Amino acid sequence: MKSTTGSHTGTGTWLAQRATAAALALALPILIVYFLAALPADFAGWRALFSPPWLRVLMLLAAAALALHAWVGMRDILMDYVRPTGLRLAFYLAVITILAGSVVYLAAVLWSTT
Amino acid sequence: MKFRLYRYNPETGAKPFMQDVELDIEPAGKMLLDALLAIKAQDETLSLRRSCREGVCGSDAVNVNGQNRLACITPLSELKQPVEVRPLPGLPVIRDLVVDMEPFYRQYRSIKPWLVNDAPEPEVERLQSPEDRALLDGAYECILCACCTTACPSFWWNPDTFVGPAGLLQAYRFIADSRDEATAARLDNLEDPYRLYRCRGIMNCVDVCPKGLNPTAAIGRIRSLLVKRRV
Numbered sequence: 389m390k391s392t393t394g395s396h397t398g399t400g401t402w403l404a405q406r407a408t409a410a411a412l413a414l415a416l417p418i419l420i421v422y423f424l425a426a427l428p429a430d431f432a433g434w435r436a437l438f439s440p441p442w443l444r445v446l447m448l449l450a451a452a453a454l455a456l457h458a459w460v461g462m463r464d465i466l467m468d469y470v471r472p473t474g475l476r477l478a479f480y481l482a483v484i485t486i487l488a489g490s491v492v493y494l495a496a497v498l499w500s501t502t
Numbered sequence: 503m504k505f506r507l508y509r510y511n512p513e514t515g516a517k518p519f520m521q522d523v524e525l526d527i528e529p530a531g532k533m534l535l536d537a538l539l540a541i542k543a544q545d546e547t548l549s550l551r552r553s554c555r556e557g558v559c560g561s562d563a564v565n566v567n568g569q570n571r572l573a574c575i576t577p578l579s580e581l582k583q584p585v586e587v588r589p590l591p592g593l594p595v596i597r598d599l600v601v602d603m604e605p606f607y608r609q610y611r612s613i614k615p616w617l618v619n620d621a622p623e624p625e626v627e628r629l630q631s632p633e634d635r636a637l638l639d640g641a642y643e644c645i646l647c648a649c650c651t652t653a654c655p656s657f658w659w660n661p662d663t664f665v666g667p668a669g670l671l672q673a674y675r676f677i678a679d680s681r682d683e684a685t686a687a688r689l690d691n692l693e694d695p696y697r698l699y700r701c702r703g704i705m706n707c708v709d710v711c712p713k714g715l716n717p718t719a720a721i722g723r724i725r726s727l728l729v730k731r732r733v
């Protein structure tokens with residue numbers, strides 16, 4: 389009784405969840421240490437803190453990994469608890485929009501020039 | 503001793519209820535099944551399954567004080583009173599302590615629990631090395647009592663799509679068998695978001711198995727095989 393709905397692979401999403409977890413375990417400590425080492429007091433200080441490109445790239449990658457990780461988790465929860473297919477797809481869409489939107493928004497903030 | 507038994511009779515149309523029963527029984531050396539049979543001797547309408555009365559057939563799994571166990575190997579002396587006995591959770595109740603095992607068996611059937619080997623039959627039996635045979639330890643002992651699967655929250659939510667711990671342990675038993683030739687097809691059969699991946703590693707299954715088996719470890723081994731052939 390293989391299910392006909394849902395995506396074709398379970399291993400792929402499971403791997404994605406594990407891989408992003410590992411990536412976050414590496415990235416988050418680096419980011420936390422970096423920020424705690426020099427908590428700036430004013431706006432100019434914050435801008436200086438975010439000026440190195442590697443930091444901005446790392447933050448964006450970490451956010452993307454977090455979004456992917458959260459997506460697999462939310463998808464699992466919705467698969468368990470939301471049975472009507474239409475409603476579930478609507479929830480999927482909402483979750484994807486929020487997660488992808490947050491990552492795009494973060495990119496926009498990080499690379500804004502003003 | 504005091505007991506509280508789940509009672510349900512579909513013929514009367516009345517709702518299920520808990521029945522308080524007092525039984526004059528000396529707990530030392532006796533099992534819960536002895537008490538249930540003594541109660542049934544007083545009130546023959548009580549329905550339950552049992553056969554071997556020594557933990558081999560797997561037919562008398564019930565929920566005792568919140569835990570799935572085999573009544574015949576559950577010592578009365580270690581139970582807190584009143585002893586609450588219910589049918590296995592997550593399966594339709596037919597009557598009193600008797601549940602409909604079909605959803606459980608359907609998943610068991612879905613993993614093709616038999617050896618697939620199309621090679622010409624040898625003169626004698628298909629031999630295994632002691633090492634290959636050892637791979638089946640911890641899997642072949644399952645008596646299909648359903649204690650584990652009916653304790654698994656993932657099976658409660660997805661009884662028709664998630665194979666459940668007992669079925670997955672048996673899937674592993676045939677994947678690991680050196681005489682079986684259908685390993686790839688068996689892995690394909692579990693490769694979707696539901697059949698294996700609904701397992702969230704809650705380990706209720708390990709906790710309750712009356713034979714001391716570890717379905718979670720078997721699920722982990724199948725998952726490693728699935729991952730290995732992908733990367």
Ligand code: SF4
Binds near residue numbers: 702707
């Ligand atoms: S480890 Fe998996 S199969 Fe076992 S009870 Fe938990 S979710 Fe169910």
Ligand code: SF4
Binds near residue numbers: 646649713
């Ligand atoms: S694995 Fe253990 S609990 Fe599950 S069906 Fe087999 S014997 Fe029963």
Ligand code: FES
Binds near residue numbers: 554
């Ligand atoms: S009666 Fe056979 S396992 Fe309990």
